[in-house]
Amino acid sequence: MVVAQKIKADDSTEEKIKSAARKLFTKKGFSATKTRDIATEAGINLALLNYYFRSKEKLFEIIMLENLGHFFQGVSIIVNDEKTGFHNKIELLVDFYISRLLVNPDVPLFVLNEARNNPKNLPLQFNLMNSYFMKQYMEETKMGRISKMNPGHLMINILGLAIFPFAARPMVQRIRNINDTEFEELMLERKKLVPQWIKAMLDINK
Numbered sequence: 001m002v003v004a005q006k007i008k009a010d011d012s013t014e015e016k017i018k019s020a021a022r023k024l025f026t027k028k029g030f031s032a033t034k035t036r037d038i039a040t041e042a043g044i045n046l047a048l049l050n051y052y053f054r055s056k057e058k059l060f061e062i063i064m065l066e067n068l069g070h071f072f073q074g075v076s077i078i079v080n081d082e083k084t085g086f087h088n089k090i091e092l093l094v095d096f097y098i099s100r101l102l103v104n105p106d107v108p109l110f111v112l113n114e115a116r117n118n119p120k121n122l123p124l125q126f127n128l129m130n131s132y133f134m135k136q137y138m139e140e141t142k143m144g145r146i147s148k149m150n151p152g153h154l155m156i157n158i159l160g161l162a163i164f165p166f167a168a169r170p171m172v173q174r175i176r177n178i179n180d181t182e183f184e185e186l187m188l189e190r191k192k193l194v195p196q197w198i199k200a201m202l203d204i205n206k
Contacts, residue, residue: 014052016042018066021059030060030106064110071100071107079133086136090158091195093133097162098191102184108167128155146202157201161194 020041024033035056039049053059078084078092101107128134134151141148165172165187173183 013042013044013048017044017049017052017059018063022063022067025060025063025106026104030056060106060110064107067104067107068111071104074100075128076131079128079131082132086133086140087199089133089136090198093158094162094194094198095191097159098187098194101163101166102187105166105169108163112167140202149202154198154202157198158194161197162190165190 017038021033021038024037024041028037033056035049036046038056038059039046042049053062074096075093078089078096081089084092129151137146137151137154140146169183172186173179176182176186178186
C-alpha cells in the first residue's frame with residue numbers, strides 16, 4: 001500500500017512538471033523557457049525537476065512526442081470517418097491543423113528536426129495514404145467529379161499550406177511586419193482560405 005501511494009505521488013509530481021512545462025513552452029517558446037521557471041510553475045524545487053527529467057531538452061522532447069501522438073490521433077479520426085464527405089474532410093483537416101498549431105506552435109520545427117535526426121521517434125500510428133480519405137479521393141476522381149493528380153501532391157498541398165506558415169513563423173512575421181496577435185489572425189483567415197485553394201486545385205464544383 002505504501003509503495004502504491006509513493007508511485008502515485010511520483011506520477012502526480014511528474015505530471016505537474018509536464019503540465020507546467022507544456023504551458024511555458026507554449027507561451028514563451030523553448031529558448032525563453034528556463035528550467036527554474038518550470039520548477040516554479042510546477043510548485044517544486046529545481047533539484048526535483050532535474051531528478052525526473054535530466055534536461056530541458058529531454059522534457060521538451062517528451063512533451064512534443066506526446067503532443068504529436070494526440071495530433072496524429074486527431075488526424076486519424078478525421079480521415080477515417082466514413083460518415084464525413086471528401087470535401088468536408090479537407091475543411092476539417094485544415095481547421096484541425098491550424099487550430100492545434102496555434103496552441104502548439106513549436107510542433108512543426110520539432111517534427112522537422114526529428115524527421116531529419118530521429119525519424120524512428122515520430123509516432124506515426126497510421127498511414128495517411130491508406131486512409132478512408134484517400135479512398136474517397138480515388139472514388140471522386142473515378143467518377144470525374146474532381147481532376148486527377150498524384151495523391152501525394154494532394155497531401156503535400158494540404159500539409160504545406162496549413163503548416164508551413166508556422167514552421168516559417170519568424171520569417172513570415174518579419175516580412176509582413178506583424179506581431180503575434182496579427183499572425184494568429186492571419187492563420188485564422190487561412191482556415192477558410194486554404195480549403196478553397198485546395199478545392200480550386202481539384203476543380204471541385206462549388
